[in-house]
Amino acid sequence: MNNIISSSLVKELRKKTGLGIMDCKNALIESNGNLDGAIEILRKQGFSTANKKMGRTTSEGLVHAYVAPNQRIAAMIEVNCETDFVAKNDSFRNFVKEITVLVAEKNPDDLNCLLSLKLPGDKTVENMLHNLVNTFGENIMIKRFTRFEAAGNGVIHAYIHDDYLTEGKIGVLVETSFNALFNPEIKSFIRTLLMHIAATKPKYLDKKEIPEYVLNKEKAILKTLAENEGLSGNILETFIQGKLKKYLKNSCLLEQDFVMDPDKTVGDMIKALNEKNNGEPFSILRFVRYEKGESLEF
Structure with missing residues (x-):
């Protein structure tokens, strides 16, 4: 079986996990030779808690967001390059900003569709991308993009997190109910909520969003870990339920402890806001979070 495992595949798995050869x-x-299968095997062996390099960022680039003036349409994009020299260049940054607006305005179905769209000056996105590659002499790629169009009375908010070394490191889009525009207390909460999402990396809004296969996979991994520790019977089940509860709390935004008031969950904060304010209840409808260069996580 060894002969099917190429050195490049081993290198890719090492890049994603930070583990030894x-x-x-x-x-x-x-x-x-299945990369996702290998990651699941490593998780079952307990490496998910032993190694903190899993899912770390692996490339340079920029995450950028655009929200239309009426806050009804928004887009977020990640474009990667090889060096921070290019990531900080105005030509690269302007290209990223222009195509983010293009995603919001034209609603491309996929990357190929986006590449075929025209920018000001009658050049396609693909033409401009090739020009940048030729100018800087390094690989530049559009990794992903998301477009939100508010449903019903929803409105959209965006946040881009910069650290002292890097601009455009993390991006967040959140769609909320319409009354967020008029209530100062709710507006203040949303500003903090955007930063909370950037910091805590939730994957789902609530438990109902988690696909059944994801929960089953998590349970299977936890069962294997428990059995490897020699647990069985009621103790094994208690272990699994405890770890699963922690997984749900970490993964679901409404279950997370709010960063500005850790004694309350995000869901508790929303409930408290609605109890204080009459009228239409405030709610979070959906969100998305990008982190520059993030790879497949455990």
């Missing part, structure tokens, strides 16, 4: 190679052998 033999750990990665053995996991790939066991998964018959």
Whole structure:
């Protein structure tokens, strides 16, 4: 089976996990060369808690967001490059900003559709991308994009987090109910909520959003970990339920402890806001979070 495991595949798994060559190679052998399968095998072996390099950023680039003036349409995009020299260049940054607006205005179905759209000056996005590659002499790629169009009375908010070294490191889009525009207390909460999402990395709005197969996969991994520790019977089940509860709390935005008041969850904060204010209840409808260069997480 060893002969099907290429060095490039081992290298890719090491980049995603930060683990040693033999750990990665053995996991790939066991998964018959399947990268996702190898990651799941490593999780079952307990590496998800032993190694903090899983899912770390691996490339340079920029995350950018645009919200239309009426806050009804928004877009967010991640464009990657090889060096921070290019990421900080005005030509690169202007290109990213222009195509973000283009996504919001034209609503492309996929990357190929976006590449075919025309920018001011009658050049396509693909033409401009190739020009940048030729100018800087390094690979530049559009990694992903998301477009929100508010449904009903929804409105959209955006936040881009910069640290002292990097601009455009993390981006967040959130759609909320319409009354967020008029209530100062709710507006203040939303500003903090955007930063909360950037910091805490929730994957889902609430438990109902988690696909059944994701929960089943998590339970199977936890069961394997418990059995590896010699647990069985009621103790094993208690272990699984405890870890699953922690997983749900970490993964679901409404279940998370609010960063500005850790004694309350985000859901508790929204409930308190609605109890204080008459009229249409405030609610979070959906959100998306990008982190520059993030790879597949455990």
